[in-house]
Amino acid sequence: MSQALHPMLNVAIKAARTAGTIINRASLDLDILKVTTKSANDFVTEVDHRCEEAIIETLLGAYPGHGILAEESGRTHGAKNSEYVWIIDPLDGTTNFIHGLPFYAVSIALAFRDQIQQAVVYDPTRNDLFYASKGRGAFMNDKRLRVSKRTRLSDSLVGTGFPFRKGDNFQRYLKMFAEVMTSCAGVRRPGAAALDLCYVAAGHYDAFFETGLNPWDIAAASLIITEAGGLIGNFTGEADFMYQREVVAGNPKIYAQMVNILAPFTRIIKDAPAAGTPGEAAPTAEDVFIASATAAAAPAEAPKKKVAVRIRKADLDKS
Structure with a gap:
C-alpha cells in the first residue's frame, strides 16, 4: 500500500488478514467442518469462532483498553465502558462458506463515541482488501474507490x-x-x-x-x-x-x-418520551438491540409446575 495508513487501521488490517488465512485453510477441507445452528437457517462454524478469537486477540493486544462488539461473543471481551468499540463480523456469509460458494468476508470497524472511524472488509478468496479511515477516502487494495455515476x-x-x-x-x-x-x-x-x-x-x-x-x-x-x-x-x-x-x-x-x-x-424505532413517564426517553434502537441480544442468549425460564386443583361439587352448583 502506497499511502500511510492510520495505526489503528493497520492493526485492523492485520487482524482481518489473520482471519482470512484461517478461512482459506479451512475452505480446502469443508467436509470436516463442524457446523452448528444458532437458529433456523442461521449457522455458525468452528471457523467463525477461531477467526473471532484471532481478531480479538490482535485488536486487544494492541489496544487493551478498547471495547468489543462481536457477532459470536457479543460484548464479553474488552473494556465495557470504553469510548472506542471494535465491531466485528469474523465471517460474513457463513452459509456461502459452508457450501463452498466463494462469496464471504471478514468485517472489522472501529467506532469512537458511536461514530465509525476505521473500517476493513477483507475478501479472502479474491485477496481484495477494502478499507477506509474517516475523512481520508476509501480504497480497495491501492485503488481509490468511487460510487457509480448512474442517475436513473x-x-x-x-x-x-x-x-x-x-x-x-x-x-x-x-x-x-x-x-x-x-x-x-x-x-x-x-x-x-x-x-x-x-x-x-x-x-x-x-x-x-x-x-x-x-x-x-x-x-x-x-x-x-x-x-x-x-x-x-x-x-x-x-x-x-x-x-x-x-x-x-x-x-x-x-x-x-x-x-x-x-x-x-420502514420499521424504524423512534426515540421519543415514553408514555406515562414524562421527561424520560424511550429506549433507543441500540438499547432495544442489545436487550434483545442479551435476552436471546439468556437461558430459558423453567416452566412453572402444574398444580392439580380439586373442584368440589358444591363449587359447580354455585356456578
Whole structure:
C-alpha cells in the first residue's frame, strides 16, 4: 500500500488478514467442518469462532483498553465502558462458506463515541482488501474507490439480501422486492452484506438494500461507502441505521430514488418520551438491540409446575 495508513487501521488490517488465512485453510477441507445452528437457517462454524478469537486477540493486544462488539461473543471481551468499540463480523456469509460458494468476508470497524472511524472488509478468496479511515477516502487494495455515476434507477443494478430467519416478514419483503425489481435493471443476492455494500462503494452496484441486518454486518462497509462518495441510511433516508435492522445505500442520485420506494416499508424505532413517564426517553434502537441480544442468549425460564386443583361439587352448583 502506497499511502500511510492510520495505526489503528493497520492493526485492523492485520487482524482481518489473520482471519482470512484461517478461512482459506479451512475452505480446502469443508467436509470436516463442524457446523452448528444458532437458529433456523442461521449457522455458525468452528471457523467463525477461531477467526473471532484471532481478531480479538490482535485488536486487544494492541489496544487493551478498547471495547468489543462481536457477532459470536457479543460484548464479553474488552473494556465495557470504553469510548472506542471494535465491531466485528469474523465471517460474513457463513452459509456461502459452508457450501463452498466463494462469496464471504471478514468485517472489522472501529467506532469512537458511536461514530465509525476505521473500517476493513477483507475478501479472502479474491485477496481484495477494502478499507477506509474517516475523512481520508476509501480504497480497495491501492485503488481509490468511487460510487457509480448512474442517475436513473431504471439503468441501475441493485444488490439485496433475502430474509431467511424464522419470524422474518417475508410478505413485506416480497412487496418491496417487487417494487425495486420492476424499477431497476436487475437485482442480485450473493449472500454477504459486508461485501455487497463494498461493491456499492466500488461502483459494481448502484444501490443495495436489506432488512434484518446486525451492526457487525454493516458497520465497516458503511464508512467505506460514505468515503467513496455514497450515502447510507434507513429506509426513510435518515442516518439512523446501525441498530434499525434496515439499510439502503447507493450513489446519491440512486439512493434518493431507492428511499422513495422503500420509505413506506420502514420499521424504524423512534426515540421519543415514553408514555406515562414524562421527561424520560424511550429506549433507543441500540438499547432495544442489545436487550434483545442479551435476552436471546439468556437461558430459558423453567416452566412453572402444574398444580392439580380439586373442584368440589358444591363449587359447580354455585356456578
